[in-house]
Amino acid sequence: MLDIFRGLKGLVKPHSVTIDSSIFRLHYSATVTFLLAFSLIVTTRQYVGNPIDCVHTKDIPEDVLNTYCWIHSTYTIPSAFWKRIGIDVAHPGIDKTIDPEERRYVRYYQWVCFCLFFQAILFYIPRWLWKNWEAGKISALKMDLDQGIITEAEKRQKKKLLLDYLYANLKNHNFWCYRYFFCEFLGLVNIIGQMFLMDRFFDGTFLTFGIEVISFAERDQEDRIDPMVYIFPRMTKCTFHKFGTSGEIEKHDAMCILPLNIVNEKIYIFIWFWFLLLGFLTILVVIYRVLIIFSPRIRAYLLYIRFRLVKKECINIIIKKTKVGDWFLLYMLGQNIDSIIFKEVVHELARKLGYHNKDIYES
Template sequence: MPIMLKMIDIFGSIRSLFKVQRVSEDTLIFRLHYRATVALLLASCLTLACKSLSGSPIHCEAAGSVDKIVLETFCWLHTTYSMVHAFNMSLGQAVPYPGVFNSKAVVHGHGPQPLVKQHKYYQWVIFALLFQAILFYTPRWLWKGWEGGKIHALMMDLDIGICSEVEKKQKKKLLLDYLWENLKYHNWWAYRYYLCEVLALINVIGQMFLMNRFFDGAFLTFGIDVLRFLESDQEDRVDPMIFVFPRMTKCTFYKYGVGGEVEKHDAVCILPLNVVNEKIYVFLWFWFLLLGALSFMTVVYRIVIIFSPRMRVYLLRLRFRLVRREAVETIVRRSKMGDWFLLYMLGENLDTVIYRDVMHDLANKLASRHHHSVPGIKGELQEA
């Protein structure tokens, strides 16, 4: 009972990943990595842990005088296996289950055999899911340190918009003074966030590759095999998930007999956890595909922003309609890409009317400085 209560507390702590944050320091796609995906991985890890604690993760049966607990412990530690040629035999006639066959040859469940498919992964699934969650949170951890609370500090409660005019005027002046004095000094700050987005993309691709290697290359054609299985007559085809997550496997156990000779016991094992593993990894595989595609488009989007000031103007106009077009063009022309990113993130957090006033005041100051320094010349949009 105390263990179950502890698990419930841990499940409750996962909800904090879904809490609506007052300050938005990143984008929606980035939050899918460190919130949705991390919560999904931790919930899967805890589900498997609860399943293991509430019942035995493996059940084995063998003929002869073999202690059941010893047999199950041995088969769990030294892995189980399936016979490759038995996957295509007729179920219920030639074999009792795909991959389970009465092997007369000497087969060691924990040794390499050309006709044997080893199943070693089930010991490591919980640890693998926990490690995956850590990797998905790493880019967020890096950005949280690099961002340093800059956006929250510059907000100064201006996201509420309900305050006295004197206080509002003072805070807007402080924000405007900071933007004016630190203009063109935010490139490195923005590029570090872009680096975190690239790391998030690399992480998704790398985890899909490792997942495929973890299950002996089965996931490369997994989606196609599943679709073919669903479209065809399911009685004539073997469920492709059985090849990756078999529910019944074999295990060979050796012990000394009463006469001192070595006895071989051919055991059949049921892996109930594979029913849960199957659902978890099928969902994760397609979720990673979607997340990888969205992350790739985000990286392409960032590249376009870096090399296209006109795109920055378009995006600011598209997102913040209250800001005049000439003000946006002036700011983008006189600033750099890092300043654009900071202004965009501030716009996501500040009150819309206050943000409009700050942008207009900043544009007027920039236009006035340029008018006094280079009279009569209209500047072009500056490349960051």
């Protein structure tokens, strides 16, 4: 088990080449790691030990009743959550079944581990798309220029190759850049879609789950239902039918304990708040990308504050004579190669684009 969790460390360790933003990395590194870890935890609890324990009679073997109720799902009575525990009902949601239509079936528990794994795959898809579309461009252009201590001859040769590529391919990187922006937008669509997916999974109770948990503590004792117990009941009912000795059908009502829901409720309250935070940050990123696309001034300002060694005049002429795709490529390169070498590359590119200043190399 520990070896499996150690294997997840590879998703969060830093990569030698940066090809995306830190918020985008939260989608495919932290979130995928969380979801896979949760899936493993639930799987272990589900298949090691008893995920369900039902109160049985001598007429029905314990294993038979447990297996039947696990496979065919259990249920609660929503109105019973409002009744007094130990006086009107035995447990929250457990009451006599008068009308079968009143039952609220709990069917999700055997699918939680699979759903979490499927969610992890969905979060990794934008990363997979971008990795294939990026096709190792940044790694190829980096050419070990992240190592500041290299021979002058080697540095000149690699700088010339990089400059020749940048100059020869000006205004040809927009489509490459827009595909990355699309992957970031796809991450936002994925979060929103998964919130609605889980709301459907939990019969329309997930979208407000976190809000209900927060407001639960502020309500009066008589007027509140614990949302964790309502969505993830610890005690449920199960109806088992069998033939009696006379050949007639007998009905047995059993109460079942779902210890797995103690784990599920903690997992999904964390997921609710994490998705809310990640969704908010991703919305800001999408707005930020729209501003970058339509505002050359913002692109120039971002280069000013990120690469302070580069002369502002050089940045201005590059922004004036290039497009957003070239800006994005330069920004990514600046994060991957040595700052001094990057400054020299940008200054030389600005000179090729028409910037003339005898002090360009002295800054």
